[in-house]
Each structure stands twice: as C-alpha cells, then as structure tokens.
Amino acid sequence: MEIKDFTNAFGVEPLYIFSAPARVNLIGEHIDYNGGHVLPCAISLFTKALVGKRNDQNVRLYSENTEKEVIADLNNLKYDESLGWANYPLGIFYILISKGYHLPFGLDIYYSSNIPLASGLSSSASILDLTAYLCNEIYTLELDRKDIAMIALEAERKYNGLNCGVMDQAIIALGKKNTCLYLDTFRFLHRYIPLNLLDYSLVVMKTNKPRVLTESKYNERVEECQKALSILKKYYIINNLCDLKSRDLPRIEKLLNDDLLYRRVRHCVTEEERVNKFVLALEDNDISELGRLLDESHESLKNDYEVTGLHLDTICEAARRVAVGARMTGAGFSGCAIAIVKTKKIPELTRVVQKEYKEKTGLDAECLQISVVDGPKGELLG
Ligand code: GLA
Numbered sequence: 001m002e003i004k005d006f007t008n009a010f011g012v013e014p015l016y017i018f019s020a021p022a023r024v025n026l027i028g029e030h031i032d033y034n035g036g037h038v039l040p041c042a043i044s045l046f047t048k049a050l051v052g053k054r055n056d057q058n059v060r061l062y063s064e065n066t067e068k069e070v071i072a073d074l075n076n077l078k079y080d081e082s083l084g085w086a087n088y089p090l091g092i093f094y095i096l097i098s099k100g101y102h103l104p105f106g107l108d109i110y111y112s113s114n115i116p117l118a119s120g121l122s123s124s125a126s127i128l129d130l131t132a133y134l135c136n137e138i139y140t141l142e143l144d145r146k147d148i149a150m151i152a153l154e155a156e157r158k159y160n161g162l163n164c165g166v167m168d169q170a171i172i173a174l175g176k177k178n179t180c181l182y183l184d185t186f187r188f189l190h191r192y193i194p195l196n197l198l199d200y201s202l203v204v205m206k207t208n209k210p211r212v213l214t215e216s217k218y219n220e221r222v223e224e225c226q227k228a229l230s231i232l233k234k235y236y237i238i239n240n241l242c243d244l245k246s247r248d249l250p251r252i253e254k255l256l257n258d259d260l261l262y263r264r265v266r267h268c269v270t271e272e273e274r275v276n277k278f279v280l281a282l283e284d285n286d287i288s289e290l291g292r293l294l295d296e297s298h299e300s301l302k303n304d305y306e307v308t309g310l311h312l313d314t315i316c317e318a319a320r321r322v323a324v325g326a327r328m329t330g331a332g333f334s335g336c337a338i339a340i341v342k343t344k345k346i347p348e349l350t351r352v353v354q355k356e357y358k359e360k361t362g363l364d365a366e367c368l369q370i371s372v373v374d375g376p377k378g379e380l381l382g
Pocket of ligand 1: 028032033164165166167172233330
C-alpha cells in the first residue's frame with residue numbers, strides 16, 4: 001500500500017497511517033466464552049490503513065483487497081450484509097456513537113491487508129481493532145487498549161452478530177513483541193509471558209480450505225456450552241465451565257447424562273488445565289512438553305469439541321512427523337494450524353506437510369514462518 005493509492009482512490013492526500021497485526025492462539029481454544037484462560041500472540045501479518053479527515057459526517061471506506069468502496073453516513077449506520085467487510089469498520093463507528101463518543105467529522109480510510117481472509121488468523125478482529133485504534137487517535141477519545149478491545153468486541157457481537165469471546169480483539173489490541181498474552185477471559189486480567197522457544201520456531205500452516213458454516217457452528221458450540229452450564233450451575237457454585245476441575249468429570253458425566261454435552265464440558269475443563277501447564281512449560285523452556293500439550297489440545301478439539309475436520313487433522317498429523325507438536329488454532333473447521341518445530345527443520349516440515357496434505361486432500365498447504373509482534377501502531381504522515 002502506498003500513499004498514492006489513497007490519493008488515486010479518494011482524490012485527496014492522507015494524513016495518517018496505521019497498522020494492526022493478526023493473531024494465533026497457542027493454546028486455550030474455544031474457552032474464551034467459557035471463562036477460561038487463553039494464550040494468544042500477535043503475529044507479523046497486518047491490516048494497514050491510510051486515513052484522511054473529511055468536512056462532513058460521512059465515512060468513505062476503500063478496501064484494496066476487494067477493490068470496493070463504501071460510503072456511509074455516520075448518523076445513519078445499520079448492518080447491511082451486502083456491504084461485506086465494511087460492516088467491521090462501520091460497526092466500530094456505530095458502537096462509538098452509541099456509547100456517546102463525539103465524532104465531529106467523517107473520515108476517508110483506505111484499507112489493505114496481507115492477512116489471509118477467513119483463515120482463522122483474525123483478519124476481522126484486526127480491522128476492528130485497527131479502526132477503533134485510529135478513531136481513538138484521530139478523535140482523541142482517550143481509550144486505553146483494553147477499551148479498544150471491548151469496543152471491537154461489541155462491534156463484532158452487536159453489529160456483526162458473532163457471539164465470540166474476547167480473545168482475538170484483546171490480543172490484537174494488547175499484543176507485545178516476543179510475548180504471549182496469558183488472558184483471564186472472565187475477569188479480563190492479563191499478563192505477558194516471554195515466548196522463548198530456543199532453537200525452535202512457531203510455524204503457521206494454512207489449509208487453504210474455504211470456510212463454510214464456521215459462524216453458525218461457532219454459535220452452536222456457544223449455545224451447547226451455555227446449556228451445559230445452566231444444568232451444572234444447579235450442582236456447583238460456578239460462573240463458567242472453566243471453573244470446573246477434571247476431578248469433577250466423573251460426576252459431571254452422570255449429572256449431564258448427555259454424551260455430547262459431556263464431551264463439550266470435558267474439552268473446556270481439560271483445555272483450561274492444559275493452558276496452565278503450557279505456561280509452566282514455557283517458563284521452564286520445556287519444548288517437548290509444549291509439543292505434547294499442542295497435540296493433546298488438538299485431539300480434544302477433534303474428539304470432544306468436534307471443530308477440526310479432515311483438513312486440520314491431516315495437516316497436524318503430517319506436521320507431527322517433523323514438529324514437536326501441532327494443533328489447529330482459532331475457531332477451527334478449516335483455517336490454520338500451528339506447529340512448534342526445530343528452526344533448521346522448517347524446510348523439511350514444509351516439504352512433508354505439503355506432500356502429505358496434497359495427497360490426502362488434493363489441496364496445497366502453505367507454511368508461514370511468522371514473528372511475534374506488537375499491537376496497533378500509527379503515525380502522522382510528514
Ligand atoms: C474465534 C473467536 C474467539 C475464540 C476462538 C476459539 O477466533 O473469535 O473468540 O472463541 O474462535 O478459541
């Protein structure tokens with residue numbers, strides 16, 4: 001993206017440039033809406049925006065990726081499916097206005113992203129956080145990074161209709177170079193944990209399988225967990241499924257008397273325990289334990305939570321022939337997986353994964369070596 005792209009699209013000069021990263025979750029999957037702990041990090045793929053001020057109350061948005069322009073009146077915003085990606089930034093303006101923030105003028109925003117769309121790396125949370133961040137800077141709203149995450153979350157839930165947890169919006173707003181975020185999703189408390197993998201690296205593996213039904217299946221899992229929680233609250237003093245312990249599982253199985261709900265709960269309970277073991281292993285630089293926990297997490301997401309599928313299972317099985325461990329990351333069903341692998345073995349991992357994945361699925365996988373980066377940034381153009 002270059003300054004002249006903005007000028008070509010809008011016929012005026014931009015004033016600012018901003019960027020926000022993508023994310024992967026190391027472990028703690030599907031438990032951010034069950035009051036659990038998660039361990040994501042911000043990664044070196046970015047949504048960028050060039051921005052200029054307007055003299056009216058319109059926002060004019062252009063996406064380099066879709067080559068589409070959308071103009072909307074700030075005082076008359078309403079979700080419109082036909083606007084596609086633009087509902088994310090518009091959702092931010094809508095939430096800010098509904099919270100009473102004063103936005104005295106409109107903006108021209110030119111977006112460009114190298115985050116693969118619909119691939120489980122949170123391209124949507126990235127554009128949400130980016131837009132909330134740039135509004136905060138330009139309108140001097142005095143929001144901190146947690147406020148930015150909450151505004152982005154509301155825009156996703158209330159404007160775009162996905163009942164997601166807070167993980168993606170939080171890590172993209174709060175991301176810090178070479179660390180992962182140990183986030184208590186119920187209390188919204190966090191601490192940074194250095195991500196020191198010695199001579200190992202984190203690799204992102206893309207299945208390149210188009211996502212289908214992810215949103216509806218995601219909302220279905222949220223409902224199943226809510227149902228199990230409402231039953232278990234009669235027997236346990238708990239706020240969330242992740243408050244339960246694995247020693248409670250035999251009794252929970254009897255109380256629920258429903259195999260599907262039981263397996264959903266078992267995933268939440270064991271995944272929460274794995275996150276805490278993962279943190280200890282990170283602090284001890286115990287790479288083989290990290291790998292073991294990644295594998296275990298994937299198996300639980302496959303068998304108990306049922307959010308993996310042929311493509312994610314195949315890519316992880318292939319990766320494990322070279323990596324110390326591998327698991328799906330994000331919402332699942334397709335999208336991306338991660339692996340921890342000896343840095344010098346990345347070419348071998350790529351070869352093995354691409355060959356085996358192609359044989360079993362007919363699709364081409366990609367392996368991306370990423371680095372762990374800071375959250376949103378911005379500057380005035382000189
Ligand atoms: C999506 C959601 C997150 C989280 C993950 C699964 O990325 O946006 O809130 O629930 O799925 O861990």
